[in-house]
Every structure is written in structure tokens, then in C-alpha cells.
Amino acid sequence: MKTEDLSLHKATLAIHAGGLKKPVFGEVSVPIFQSSTFSFPNAAEGAARFAGEDEGYIYTRMGNPTTRALEDCIASLENGYAGMGTASGMAAATTVFLALLQQGAHIVSTASVYGPTRMVLEKEFSRYGVKSTFVDTADLKQIEQALQLPDTRMIYIETPANPTISITDLRGAAEIARRHDLLLVVDNTFASPYLQRPFELGADIVIHSLTKFLNGHSDVVGGMIVARNEAIYRRLRPVLNLFGGTMDPHQAWLVLRGVRTLPLRVEKAQENAGKLARFLSQHRKVTWVSYPGLPEHPQHQIAKTQMDGFGAMIAFGVKNGLEGGKTVMNNVKIFTLAVSLGGVESLIEHPASMTHASVPRKEREASGIGDGLVRAAVGCEAFEDLRDDLDRALNMIPE
């Protein structure tokens, strides 16, 4: 199916979008074109492809039919202009920074953004003169106050954000970006396009770690950049191809296979998450629950207006802080103790003793990551088994 045919529901697009423009044998599944290079029928055709006058393929780093099928699929799901497959989610983020931030430029980002995204800006891009400020973007005033005009060029939002599950009002962030002529980039990994389409809310660029919900089976690392329009696409594509963080066709095929069941997986996982969030909020060993679907979540109303569902990520606090968190980690049997998210299996992690253990406590707590915070990435198992698993592990926390 071509990306133009796209007034269909997301559940239909996830299954049909991004086929080959010309199927070879009428195949139903997109083939894996495992070829590093592509022959030209003659010199004129080779010249036309290099000149961009012919859409044919040249070399897989510059484009590949299987990768293209996935790029078209994700661009359709996001309602964007075009996708660019990358080797990982981090390659997607760093390509956007490389292409659009020059020396002296400034970026304002969500403070609780995925750790390595913050690290690459603070430790690596700073070496090239790029400045960054991290604020709680759930509070739009903080974005506005952090601007260093005319140096600020980009607002970078992750929503829902990692690992606190706070929500940023994307329409509000887009309004600030428009007013000051800035680019709004959204990491849509936690929601997936099935639940949130940032272009419809005013974003310019959407990035994904495909490793999560879009692939959905915890067996591939990959990323995607989607551009809102052709002008932005033309600024990004050459940088991606030159720096080389592109996607492999086999990787693309696996993700394409995963995307076909995105709606089914997300529906089931978020149904489980909603029920678990309610169960946890009644549990005597749980001190608080952050899930956008709960009316007490501070941005519940915003989530309702910008998302089609509340997703499958829950953060909650347990009694006894650090020890309480470790007790839960050591006693779950169905939840797997692992970082990452978006797979069919439920994962659980404890940032204070794991992903954020090296961050000084004061700094950690300032970004909302207390000792007792547990992050659950809810999967597609039977709800009752997940509930009983958490209940058993929580009850092991000493009084």
C-alpha cells in the first residue's frame, strides 16, 4: 500500500501500510532484500539514480526496499511525510541533533528524558559547542523560561517520559515552538503512533526507539526518524546517510513483522496496565502510583486530550525505599527483571539500584526518581498472573 492511501484506521494501517511499490511475485510479506548494493541496467540509469531523478536503489546505506517498506509504514502510522530507519533509537536522536544543531545552538529538553539522550547532549554535543538545558516540560512555563534566544533552535520532548511517566502538553509545546520559530522534536517511543501522533499536535520531527512497542518482541534494536514535511526530510536524510547510522534490511523486516500486531499488543498491554495501576493504588505496600489513566495523575486531562489511550508504562513507589525496591525485584517471577519496554513480556526495573544507581541521590530525587520508584513495562500476559506476581513480591517487603 502506498502512503498516499491513508485515511484508514491505525489498526488497518499497521497491517497494510508500507508494502513494496511493485511486489515481485505477489508476495504477501515484504521480502528481505539482503543486498548491500544494487545494479544499474545501464550508465544512464545509474546517472539518473545518483542525480535523484530516478527512485531506484543504489547502495543499502542510502536506501533499501525492505527498510523503505518499514519507513513508509511508520510514516503512515505517524501521519508524517517520510521515515528514515536508523540502527537504534539513539542513532535516530543523534542524527536529528547532528543535522539540525550547529555550534552555538541551544536545545531545551525534558529533564527526565531517556538517560543516554541527556548524556549525549551534555557530554558529547557540548564538545562541539551545542548547549542544552533540561527542565520539567510538563510545566510549559519552564520551557519558555529556559529559552536562550536567538541561540535556542530546538525543543525536545519525551512524553510520556522515562521513568516518571509524566506527560507534556504537546499542543502547548508546539505553540511555544511556532511562536519562536523553533523545531519541536518528540520522542514518541513510550506511546507509539497507535496512541499518540505528535504531528497532529504540531511537532516537526518524531523519533522512535523501534526496539520498544513498534517491534514489540524484545529481539531487535532499531530506530526511526519521521519528518513532518519534505524540507525537514531533506535536511535529515543526507546527514543520516553520510554518518551511516542506517538500518539493516533484516532488522527492518523483523520490525515490520512486529508492527503488524502493534494494535493488538498495545490494546492488551494497556488494558493490563490500567487494571494493575488501580490494583497497585490500593496496595498497602505501595506509596504512590503514576499512570496517566488514573484521575489523580497530574496530567490526566492532558493525556486524555492528546493520547488515544494511556499506554502500558507504570511507575510506582514502594515502602522501605531502596530495600523495598530491591525486594520486589528479587521476588517477581512473571515480571522479568530487565530494562527496556514495549515487548509482549512484562518487564520491571528499579532505577535507584539499577539504571540510575550512579546518579547522586539528590540529583536523582530532583528529577523525581526516589529510592522506592519501581518502573513496570506491562506486557500481554493474563492480568491475574501479573497482579498475583506483584502482590506476592510486594508482600515480601518487611513492615
Ligand SMILES: Cc1ncc(COP(=O)(O)O)c(C=O)c1O
Ligand atoms: C524513550 C526512549 N528513547 C530512546 C531510547 C533509545 O533507544 P535504543 O535503545 O533503541 O537506542 C530508549 C531506550 O530505552 C527509550 O526508552
